[in-house]
Amino acid sequence: MSRCKVLVVDDSAVVRQLLSELLASDPDIEVVGTAADPLLAREKIKRLNPDVLTLDVEMPRMDGLAFLENLMRLRPMPVVMVSSLTERGADITLQALALGAVDFVTKPKAGLAQALGEYAEEITGKVKAAARARVRPLATAAQPLVRLEAAPASAPVATRFRTTDRLIAIGASAGGTEALRVVLSQMPPDAPAIVLTQHIPASFSRPFAERLDRHSAMLVREAGDGELILPGHVYLPPGDHHLRVVRDGARWRCRLDPGPPVNRHRPAVDVLFQSVAQSAGANAVGAILTGMGDDGARGLLELRQTGAPTLVQDEATSVVWGMPGAAMKLGAADEILPLDAIAGRLLELAGHTVAA
Template sequence: MKKYTALVVDDSAFMRKMITDIINQSRLIEVISTARNGEDALEKVEKWKPDVVTMDVEMPIMDGITTLTHMMEKSPTPVVMLSSLTKIGADKTMEAMSLGAVDFIAKPSGSISLNIKEIQQEIISKVEQAVVSNISTFQKREKAKSVSLDTESRFLKRNRPMVNPIIAIGSSTGGPRALQEIITNLPSDFKAPIVVVQHMPKGFTKSLADRLNKLSNVEVKEVENGDLIEKGKVYIAEGGKQFEVIGNGAELIAKVSKREPVNGHQPSVDVLFGSIARLPHCHPLSIILTGMGKDGSNGIVQLKQRHPRTITISQSKETCVVYGMPQAAERTSLVDYVLDIQDISTILQEKV
């Protein structure tokens, strides 16, 4: 079987060698070449036309962000960023996600991680996911389906208005860019709280929330234990912890705790959705966005059982980077609407 090809980009010769050795353990992918900086990477991409690229965020001569920008304009290729666990690294990684990187990997101990082998399974898994991802979503903006937004809007408007609405969103691979598409298009007077689980490690969720807050009309923050969940605000789960919404009389309160992973995830979409299902008086609207796996599907079942009027939306296959989570949601037969990512914020404004 012919393997996919990878280009490894890092300014450290040690890291290039280690990452190459790790990727070459994959049954699907082999490293065809390496590059020591962004300029070198752009030349190698043109020469070798790899199926996937791993790229360090911080490099001399031309850094990962600049390189990614040029690459997505001239030679769109699935890219997995490698970042140090620093605030600067996290902030730049979130910028890379918005520019078209498929995913990222946090180096366990800085730019030169001698213990990089500790995360070799994560590296192999994410590179294998990236090589089959749908990066065309980063280039085209036209609608992918024949169903018009006007038709969907007229149908949704005939429904009764939502009372005590709460919007719950789950996303994974490709999620930061999808969340940006939705949240930055909401008005400052949006009339429902929004709670979000994005699969991401600790430290990076704060950078994601801060970036979205700067770009949006609504307030966006990384949720903290005890936060009052208020309308017109967006609360993003902290990486490495579970996020639940609990009732306290007429108020909704955030419960953030360190627990066991669910479906291999902490935070988990199922945990968040399940907590909302247990709320006595609310009208949930759940959204499953791009991502690998099936996290959120069990939560959808719980929501529909406890709150039959729950509205569930999944992101269309054509606009997903990875269709796994939306596909799993649709297989429950409980999804009400399948929408292109650029239509979701409009539907939210009409329903809430």
């Protein structure tokens, strides 16, 4: 199998050199060139025909998002964004993923050479996964984002959300920020409560929750420790914490866990799914969307073994079919569905009837 050809685009000469050396240390990767800005990158893409592009999120003298948008319209190819851990960096990265970037890695704030070495496995793994990703032209990769009207703030909770004892649990990774947007945008405001885990850095969790909330009729928020889980709400873990669901009498509550990474992730999908299996059992519905690796596969199997319906996103609509594929191999999924059909099926399995 031929090596993955990578073009590194970054305005910093130091970062270009370090990323090139780090990527080239993997025998399955060949760094075919570097570029200091998108204009140079455009010419080198034509000449070198790389399989994957690494692209700095914030670059002076040139708008990286504008370059990415043009690239995904005219010559769609796998792109891994290299992001800072700032709030602005998080917002731009999420916009880049909406435009069709496959995944992202974050730059450490200090000790660049040493820190990048520590992240070698993550960076090389994401680049190689990106080379196998399904990249679509921007016209189909990014749908128009519409802010749905929420229920009036003065409306009492009892009239805004119907009572339910069902719980939907969703896990995702690479490609998941947009896949989750698609699923949540199709959910009605009175849908059963949703708990989710997306592999994302700590500083990205709040901007991510806010972005999902803007495009969903449900209320999307970072979970608080001990917070009651309510219908019509979506909960995701804040910064660097696992999210667990615990039973409190006839109710469920969120439990935040700063414990060690599981499957090299914190938050981890397996942690969420296993807690849902223990606390909700057959009253839950589980789903794994696009993502790299196998996190969540064992947890989804535990959910299925308790009698909970389970499903995964199909290979054709997944950016990376690692996590869903791993769940299929374990026999953890009852169904496999394209992305656009997942929200409706989750509601059916949860016994939800949308009000007329």
